[in-house]
Amino acid sequence: MISPKSPSRTRGPKAHRVEPDQILDAAERVFAARGLQAASVRAIAAEAACDASLIYYHFDSKETLFLALLDRLLPALHQELARLSAEVERPVVERLWETLRLYHRHMGHRAGLRAIIKGELVRGAEGLQREIGGRLVRNAEQVANILRQGIEEGAIRPELEPRLGAFFLLKTFIETLDLVPRLGVFLNEPVKPDIPKAIQSWFQLYWRGVATDPLTPLPALPPLSEF
Amino acid sequence: MISPKSPSRTRGPKAHRVEPDQILDAAERVFAARGLQAASVRAIAAEAACDASLIYYHFDSKETLFLALLDRLLPALHQELARLSAEVERPVVERLWETLRLYHRHMGHRAGLRAIIKGELVRGAEGLQREIGGRLVRNAEQVANILRQGIEEGAIRPELEPRLGAFFLLKTFIETLDLVPRLGVFLNEPVKPDIPKAIQSWFQLYWRGVATDPLTPLPALPPLSEF
DNA sequence: GGGATATTTCATCATGCGTTGAATTTCTGA
DNA sequence: TCAGAAATTCAACGCATGATGAAATATCCC
Structure with missing residues (x-):
C-alpha cells in the first residue's frame, strides 16, 4: 500500500x-x-x-512511423519485382502487366500508403520527402530495367528513356487508382467505379505507346486481384 | 491630441x-x-x-484565398480550351498538343498552383477538395470533348473512354512537370532537367496509345513556351 | 518474494495555426 | 472642415499538434 x-x-x-x-x-x-x-x-x-x-x-517520431509503414511494404514488392526482372525469357508485355498486377496487389487496397507515396506530406517534412523519394526511385528503377530489356530485344521503342517510361507507367497507375472511386463525386452524377477496367485501359494505352509494334494485339491479361 | x-x-x-x-x-x-x-x-x-x-x-478565409487563386487561372484556360475545342477542322493530334502547350503556358511556371490542383491540401479541407475537384473536372471535360471528336472522325480508338483519356493526358502531364526537376535529387546524381523533352516524350507515348493509326508519324510539334 | 524490466498512461510543454475585434491611421467627399 | 469610409496593424483567443518525463502497473527471472 x-x-x-x-x-x-x-x-x-x-x-x-x-x-x-x-x-x-x-x-x-x-x-x-x-x-x-x-x-x-x-x-x-x-x-x-x-x-x-x-x-x-x-x-522515434511520427516520421519514423511513416517510413516504417513504407518499409513494411517495399521489401516484398522489391523482391517480387526482382524476380520479374529476372524472367528474361518472358515477353516484356507480360512482365509489364505483371508489374501492374504486383503493384495492385500490394497497394490497391491501401489508400493510406498511396497517399504517403504520392507525397501528400506532413508539416514541412523535407527530410521525409527525400527519404521516401529515394526508396521509391529504387523501386521504379527495377521497372526501368524491364523497359531496358525490352528496348534491347527490340520490343520497345529505343527513344523511350526507361526511367521516364517507368515513371509514366507507375504514376498514372497510382493516380488512376485514386481517381476512379472519386469520379462520381466530382462529376456530380453516379458513376459505377470500375478500377480494373480503367487500369486495363491505361495499360492498353501505355503498351501501344511504348511498343515498337503497337498493332500486335495484347496477349490475354490475367485479371487484377479482387479485394 | x-x-x-x-x-x-x-x-x-x-x-x-x-x-x-x-x-x-x-x-x-x-x-x-x-x-x-x-x-x-x-x-x-x-x-x-x-x-x-x-x-x-x-x-473571407484561407479556403477562399485558395479558390480565388484557382479562379484567377481557370477562366482564361477554360476560354482558350473552348476555342481549341471549336476548331473542328484542325487535326485532333494538333489540338491535343496545343492543349498541353496551353496548360504548360498557364501552369508550367506555377508550381504552387499545381500543388493546389494536385490536391495536396491543408487541414481537413474536405469542402475545398470538392470545390476544387468540380472546377477541374469542368476543365478536363473540355479535353474529353476533343477526344470525343477524335473518336467520331475515326482518328482515336473508340474503346477509349474520353473522360479517362483526358485524365491520363492531363494528370501525367502535370506530374511530369513536378517530377523532372526533382529527379536529380532522388537519383542522387546530377541530371539535367529537360522538361520540354519529357513532355514531348509523354505526348508521343500518349498519341501512339490513343490513335487508331499509331504509326502515322506525328506532325511537327510547336515548342512549349520558355520561362 | 522481490527486484529488474517492459509496457502503458497521464499530465504537461511549447509551438504554430486560423481567426477575430478593436485600435489606429489615411483618404475622400460633401 | 470634418464625418465617415477604407486600409492597415496589434493583441489576443482557442485549439490542435508533436513531443517529453514521470508515474503506474504487469511480467519475468533469480
Whole structure:
C-alpha cells in the first residue's frame, strides 16, 4: 500500500501488448479514411486504442512511423519485382502487366500508403520527402530495367528513356487508382467505379505507346486481384 | 491630441494599397518555394509584406484565398480550351498538343498552383477538395470533348473512354512537370532537367496509345513556351 | 518474494495555426 | 472642415499538434 493517491488501474501493460504492427495498421486505416492531413499522432493512437505516448515508445517520431509503414511494404514488392526482372525469357508485355498486377496487389487496397507515396506530406517534412523519394526511385528503377530489356530485344521503342517510361507507367497507375472511386463525386452524377477496367485501359494505352509494334494485339491479361 | 498612449505610426493605409492580387501572388510564391504545408496565413502575409489580418480583410478565409487563386487561372484556360475545342477542322493530334502547350503556358511556371490542383491540401479541407475537384473536372471535360471528336472522325480508338483519356493526358502531364526537376535529387546524381523533352516524350507515348493509326508519324510539334 | 524490466498512461510543454475585434491611421467627399 | 469610409496593424483567443518525463502497473527471472 505504498501508493498514496487512488491507484488508477489504467496504466501498465495490457492483456495483449500493442504491437508496432498494430499501430502501423491503425495509421493506414486513418490515412485511408480521413486523409494524411488528419493523421495526427493522437488520431492514430485512438484508432489503435492506445495512448499517443505509446506510439513514441515504439517509434522515434511520427516520421519514423511513416517510413516504417513504407518499409513494411517495399521489401516484398522489391523482391517480387526482382524476380520479374529476372524472367528474361518472358515477353516484356507480360512482365509489364505483371508489374501492374504486383503493384495492385500490394497497394490497391491501401489508400493510406498511396497517399504517403504520392507525397501528400506532413508539416514541412523535407527530410521525409527525400527519404521516401529515394526508396521509391529504387523501386521504379527495377521497372526501368524491364523497359531496358525490352528496348534491347527490340520490343520497345529505343527513344523511350526507361526511367521516364517507368515513371509514366507507375504514376498514372497510382493516380488512376485514386481517381476512379472519386469520379462520381466530382462529376456530380453516379458513376459505377470500375478500377480494373480503367487500369486495363491505361495499360492498353501505355503498351501501344511504348511498343515498337503497337498493332500486335495484347496477349490475354490475367485479371487484377479482387479485394 | 486625443490619443493618450504613444501613437504608433504603423497602422493605417500604406502609400500603396496592398491589392488582393498581390496577396495571391505572394501565396503562389510561398507555395512554390516551400510547399503547400508551409503556406500558413502568416507566411503568406510575410511574403506579401503585410499583416496576417489584412488577408482576412480581403478574403473571407484561407479556403477562399485558395479558390480565388484557382479562379484567377481557370477562366482564361477554360476560354482558350473552348476555342481549341471549336476548331473542328484542325487535326485532333494538333489540338491535343496545343492543349498541353496551353496548360504548360498557364501552369508550367506555377508550381504552387499545381500543388493546389494536385490536391495536396491543408487541414481537413474536405469542402475545398470538392470545390476544387468540380472546377477541374469542368476543365478536363473540355479535353474529353476533343477526344470525343477524335473518336467520331475515326482518328482515336473508340474503346477509349474520353473522360479517362483526358485524365491520363492531363494528370501525367502535370506530374511530369513536378517530377523532372526533382529527379536529380532522388537519383542522387546530377541530371539535367529537360522538361520540354519529357513532355514531348509523354505526348508521343500518349498519341501512339490513343490513335487508331499509331504509326502515322506525328506532325511537327510547336515548342512549349520558355520561362 | 522481490527486484529488474517492459509496457502503458497521464499530465504537461511549447509551438504554430486560423481567426477575430478593436485600435489606429489615411483618404475622400460633401 | 470634418464625418465617415477604407486600409492597415496589434493583441489576443482557442485549439490542435508533436513531443517529453514521470508515474503506474504487469511480467519475468533469480
